Amino acid sequence: MILVYAESIDGNFKKSTFEAVSFAAGIAQTNGVHCVAVSIGHVEDAKLAELANYGADKVVAVNSSKLAAFNAEAYAKAFANVAAAEGATIVVVSNTYSGKAVAGRVAAKLKAGIASGVISIPNTSNGFVVRKTVFSGKAFADVNLTTAIKVLAITPNTFDTHTFGKTANLTTADGGLSDADFISxxxxxxxxxxxxxxxxxxxVVSAGRGMKGPEHWGIIEELAQVLGAATACSKPVSDMHWRPHSEHVGQTGITIKPNLYIAIGISGAIQHLAGVSSSKVIVAINKDPEAPFFKAADYGIVADAFDVLPKILEAAKKLKAAN
Amino acid sequence: MKILVCISNVPDTTTKVTFTDNNTKFNTAGVQFIINPYDELALTRALEITEKQGGTVTAINVGLADAEPSIRKTLAIGANDAVRINAEPQDAYFVAEQIAAYAKSEQFDLILTGRESIDYNGGLVGGLLAEMLGIPSVNVITSIEIENGVATMERDIDGGKEKVSCKLPLVASAQKELTEPRIPNMRGIMAARTKPLKVVEVTGDLKTSATVGFELPAAKGGVKLIPADQAELLIDLLHNEAKVI
Structure with missing residues (x-):
């Protein structure tokens, strides 16, 4: 049986949750076993039923007033208790901050081998091998999990969601929690x-030192808003406090793999490329034709960002207006 | 206050990653190893706490003798003593188990790790370790203050921040904003030579995983350059050719 953690935020599931459910359901289907999704905290039944659509044969909801806010100890205990009760052999979570907070504790409880940052379905032709990113995207490692129970934290935006159209089988569990499980x-x-x-x-629309100062970020934010993109930045920009640390992508920042990464005025140092090289399509805009980013990019414009951004913004607005 | 800081010995961020032995081993030739940057933040924050409130900071590493320059550096930065558990750090589970075995005998008030190591990117040791010790864990913290045996922390959550309070002991893992790293001074470097670095042998031998091979990402097919005076074409290409917008 494959168990998947259906992570929710304020009672809503994110796309990464549906990806995890579909991933788990796919493995379950291949192995002729069931896929059970576990939701912790308050989520309405109609939303729980969506998990069946993405592939869950059964949905177990664990809820109490104490579970309203995330708590790694309690969530992991409740989840591991359901895993034990259901006889899970593979446990799937999303490789998010909270997903990983739960995953490690669950693995220790179940004495399970664990891999995070997983980007492949398991290959069982010789053991149980999954591929994960290492060196923040500079390479991949194939890891063989050798324990009876395995825990996989899968990278968001890597696996497609699938509609299985199953009928929801909703149940509840108490999670076996006591007051002692809520220390934090x-x-x-x-x-x-x-x-x-x-x-x-x-x-993602990302910019670097080429923007010359935080006061010039207006057009970056506008382009991101028009495209429906998030904003990011390079390490020097966050180190100089032009932008918040939470926007810093790269080896010592966040590793991301969006469908589109537009790098504006970022030279493309090896540490930065590590964090974004898995993006499906990369655009580099830089006035230096020798900038390393052009070697990693699919599309490039050799130009000063200030000269070309207005034209790009205008074209993006036109496209959005027409669609 | 007794603080334990878990240290990984990792390749410098500028390393060009290559592999040997038919792509089964990381090629360490010519590679500079450093204290994992997030662990260095954890260490610095631990020192700031003990400098203000009193206490000791112990650095612990699971690694072979070649990790000792990084461990000595933790002493130079200011750790009071260090422990090396003499084993190849196979995976997060193994590392957590070794540190848990040591920590059980020492009763630390606070255990800090980095958010993840920049080589293996696991981000799992904190949670595994806390569960093995039966204490709470809070990951990706960007601040921590301790008062009357209670830690108040801020942690990153997807799309925002969460403020968490927790009674000690606990395990917390350091995210970037936690503090700024310190450069060791000459006095620290001299003092580090005589500070205790204890080597401990491995306990238990539960194997949970093995890395069977590595691969480098495929090279990009080459960049398609768009003339600067037709920059607006980019949007058209992204929409009609790449189909990402």
């Missing part, structure tokens, strides 16, 4: 609203 407390949550989180974005 969530005090306050603040989310940037109206902006697409970088970690989930399918389109």
């Amino acid at each position: 407390n969530s005090v306050e949550i603040s989310r940037v609203t109206g902006k697409i989180p970088l970690t989930e974005a399918e389109l």
Whole structure:
């Protein structure tokens, strides 16, 4: 049986959750076993039923007032208890901050081998081998998990969602939790609203030192908004506090793999490329024709960003207006 | 306050990654190894806490003798003592198990790790370790303050921040904004030579995974250049050719 953690935020599932459910359901189908999704915290039944559409044969909802906010210890315990009750042999979570917080604890509870940053379905022709990114995207490693139970944290925006059209079988479980499982407390949550989180974005507009100063970011933000993209930046830009650290992509920042990454005024140092090289399509705009980014890009424009951005923005607006 | 900081010994970020032995081993030839940058932030924050409130900072690494320059550097930066568990760090599970075995005998108030190592990108040791020790874990923290045995932290969540409070002991993993790294001074480097670095042998032998091979990403097919005076064509190509917008 394949168990998948259906991560929710404020009662809603994200696309990465549906990707994880479809990934798990696909493996379950290949192996002729069931796929069970576990939701923790409050989610309405209609939304839980969506998990069946993406492939869950059964949905187990664990909910109580104490589970309203994320808590790694309690969530992991509840999840591992369901895994044990259902007899899970493969456990799937999304490789998100909270997904990974749960995954490690669950692996230790189940004495399960674990791989994070997984980008392939398991190859069982010789063991149980999954591919993961290493060196922040500079390479891939094939990892053979040798334990009876395996935990996989899969990279968002890597696997497609599939509609299985199954009928929802909704059940509940109490998770076997007591007060002693809630030592850490969530005090306050603040989310940037109206902006697409970088970690989930399918389109990213990113800029570097070529923008010459934080006061010139208006056009970057506007282009991102028109395209429905998130904004990102290079390390020097976040180090100089032109942009928040949360926008820094690269080896010591966030590793992302959007469908489109537009790099404006970023030379493409090896550490930066590591964090974005898995993007499906890369555009580099730089006035230096020798900038390393052009070697990693699919499309390039050798020009000063300030000269070409207005034209690109205008064309993007026209496209969006026409579609 | 007794703080344990977990240290990974990793290739410098400028490393051009290659492999040997039929793509089964990372090629260390000519590679400079450093303290994992996130672990260095964890260490620095641990020192800031003990400097203000008193206490000791122990650095721990699971690694072979070739990791000792990085471990010595933790002492030069200011750790009071260091422990090396003498084994190849096979995977996150193994590393967590080794550190848990050591930590059980020492009763640390706070254990800090980096958010992930920049080589293996696991990001799992903190959670595994906390579960093995039966204590809470908070990952990707960007701040931590300790008062009356309670840690108040901010952590990154997808699309925002969460403020979390937790009674000690706990395991927390450091994210970028936590603090700025420190460069060791000459006095620190001299002092590091005489600070204790204990070597401990491995406990247990649970094998949970093995890396069977590596591969480098395929090279890009070449860049399609768009003339600067027709930059607007980019949007058309992204829409009609690449079909990403």
